[in-house]
Amino acid sequence: MDKLDAPALRSRIETFAQVQAIGRWDLGAASSNDSSVQVDRGEAKQMKAAQRSSITVRVWNGDGLVGITSTSDLSDRGLQKALAGAQDASAFGNPDDCPAFSPLATAPLQVLEQPLHEPRGILELLTSLKDAERQLLDRHPALTTVPYNGLAERSSERIYLNSEGACRQQQLTTASVYLYARAEQAGRKPRSAGAVRLAYGASDLDIAGCVGEAAERTIAHLDYAPIPTGHYTCVFSPEAFLDLIGAFSSLFNARAVLDGVSLSSRNSLGQSLAVPFLSIADNGLHPGNIGASNFDGEGTPTRRLSLVEGGVLQNFLHSEATARAFGVAPTGHAGLGAKVSVGPDWFEIGATPGATGATLGLDRLAASRQGGPGLVLIDSLSALHAGVKASQGSFSLPFDGWLLKGGEARSIEAATVAGDIRSLLNAIVGFEGEAKVTPDGLCPHVWVEGLSITGEA
Numbered sequence: 001m002d003k004l005d006a007p008a009l010r011s012r013i014e015t016f017a018q019v020q021a022i023g024r025w026d027l028g029a030a031s032s033n034d035s036s037v038q039v040d041r042g043e044a045k046q047m048k049a050a051q052r053s054s055i056t057v058r059v060w061n062g063d064g065l066v067g068i069t070s071t072s073d074l075s076d077r078g079l080q081k082a083l084a085g086a087q088d089a090s091a092f093g094n095p096d097d098c099p100a101f102s103p104l105a106t107a108p109l110q111v112l113e114q115p116l117h118e119p120r121g122i123l124e125l126l127t128s129l130k131d132a133e134r135q136l137l138d139r140h141p142a143l144t145t146v147p148y149n150g151l152a153e154r155s156s157e158r159i160y161l162n163s164e165g166a167c168r169q170q171q172l173t174t175a176s177v178y179l180y181a182r183a184e185q186a187g188r189k190p191r192s193a194g195a196v197r198l199a200y201g202a203s204d205l206d207i208a209g210c211v212g213e214a215a216e217r218t219i220a221h222l223d224y225a226p227i228p229t230g231h232y233t234c235v236f237s238p239e240a241f242l243d244l245i246g247a248f249s250s251l252f253n254a255r256a257v258l259d260g261v262s263l264s265s266r267n268s269l270g271q272s273l274a275v276p277f278l279s280i281a282d283n284g285l286h287p288g289n290i291g292a293s294n295f296d297g298e299g300t301p302t303r304r305l306s307l308v309e310g311g312v313l314q315n316f317l318h319s320e321a322t323a324r325a326f327g328v329a330p331t332g333h334a335g336l337g338a339k340v341s342v343g344p345d346w347f348e349i350g351a352t353p354g355a356t357g358a359t360l361g362l363d364r365l366a367a368s369r370q371g372g373p374g375l376v377l378i379d380s381l382s383a384l385h386a387g388v389k390a391s392q393g394s395f396s397l398p399f400d401g402w403l404l405k406g407g408e409a410r411s412i413e414a415a416t417v418a419g420d421i422r423s424l425l426n427a428i429v430g431f432e433g434e435a436k437v438t439p440d441g442l443c444p445h446v447w448v449e450g451l452s453i454t455g456e457a
Contacts, residue, residue, distance in 0.1 A: 032052050037126045059087045097321065098321075104301060154173065162299065172291065226414070233451075236447075238441075257322075296319075318333060376401055380399065
């Protein structure tokens with residue numbers, strides 16, 4: 001992959017903009033080189049390699065309206081056409097929603113410790129994944145296939161430039177492996193579970209840990225039984241709780257608030273949202289966030305942002321446009337477009353420092369419920385795209401997990417958990433164990449009282 005050169009690209013764009021009498025412009029550029037493999041019972045199932053590059057150009061006309069064009073043609077002719085197209089499109093810009101340059105697009109960036117790795121090559125990836133599949137299938141006789149698996153590596157670059165002097169560039173290498181096993185036993189339903197690992201290079205991937213976790217989780221679901229419908233105290237795994245918060249991230253999204261599709265409103269800041277010991281932050285700069293970027297699509301520096309502190313909603317995620325509407329500074333969570341998107345980076349969830357009642361002993365709470373219906377450990381949630389109504393706050397989601405009762409844990413055959421996100425955030429009774437770093441964030445196990453579980457009688 002040819003490396004992008006931000007200063008050289010900036011010089012070319014400035015020259016073309018002057019020729020076309022364009023005084024105000026910005027662009028985001030991305031380039032990547034990806035390799036990935038999948039296997040099926042010791043044989044290559046799919047091997048892919050791709051080089052991609054793209055540029056998004058925005059141009060403001062004399063009336064302050066913005067036009068936007070995207071292209072994958074980085075030649076002089078391609079860039080000239082993109083500028084001309086964006087200039088033409090600006091005549092049709094929305095006067096009620098005009099983005100501007102971020103006032104922080106030239107602010108200093110935090111330096112990230114992200115080592116760059118040379119690619120191992122697709123044949124080495126294939127050999128490693130075949131070995132991982134074999135190790136996983138050897139863990140238990142019931143493990144028959146690994147239907148979903150993949151090992152990939154990527155090298156990428158991002159650039160943001162604008163006509164007022166912003167010049168951002170970041171290079172990054174990442175790698176990932178996922179293994180999703182399937183177990184089958186005579187007269188029993190198939191059971192499945194998986195694991196994923198991320199790293200800055202394929203040589204740093206914890207493939208053995210991924211194999212071990214996928215095997216352990218799948219085998220733990222073999223002895224399953226139905227669960228009676230009812231209300232239970234539930235323990236969410238870090239991954240499951242982060243998935244749920246991510247599905248309702250419009251609570252913290254200023255773009256969603258302005259568009260009227262969030263449960264929050266302009267007046268929600270400073271109001272209680274959850275139990276008084278809950279803390280939620282967005283921290284794309286956390287060392288555990290593999291693939292972190294130190295600037296967003298508008299060039300605004302990424303930073304840690306407290307969203308909920310002591311159960312109180314503190315901040316929204318902002319782009320330049322939404323920050324201007326709220327009279328605050330951009331937070332570094334913007335995409336790039338005529339109507340700029342806003343989204344979270346990486347959540348940190350846990351107890352507010354100094355809060356009381358935020359940590360529970362699993363054994364103590366379990367013992368207090370020996371005579372009740374038991375505890376439900378929710379390991380992973382499914383169908384988040386279909387089972388969540390973010391603008392209404394409701395959810396009804398199938399899950400994999402276990403019923404903890406009488407000192408024993410037994411996998412749940414099939415069940416759904418349902419509720420309202422606002423009620424759930426106020427029904428949290430504590431956190432268990434050390435916070436775990438996952439691909440989506442940092443979170444401990446989360447205990448929630450009185451959730452509705454629908455199973456079998």
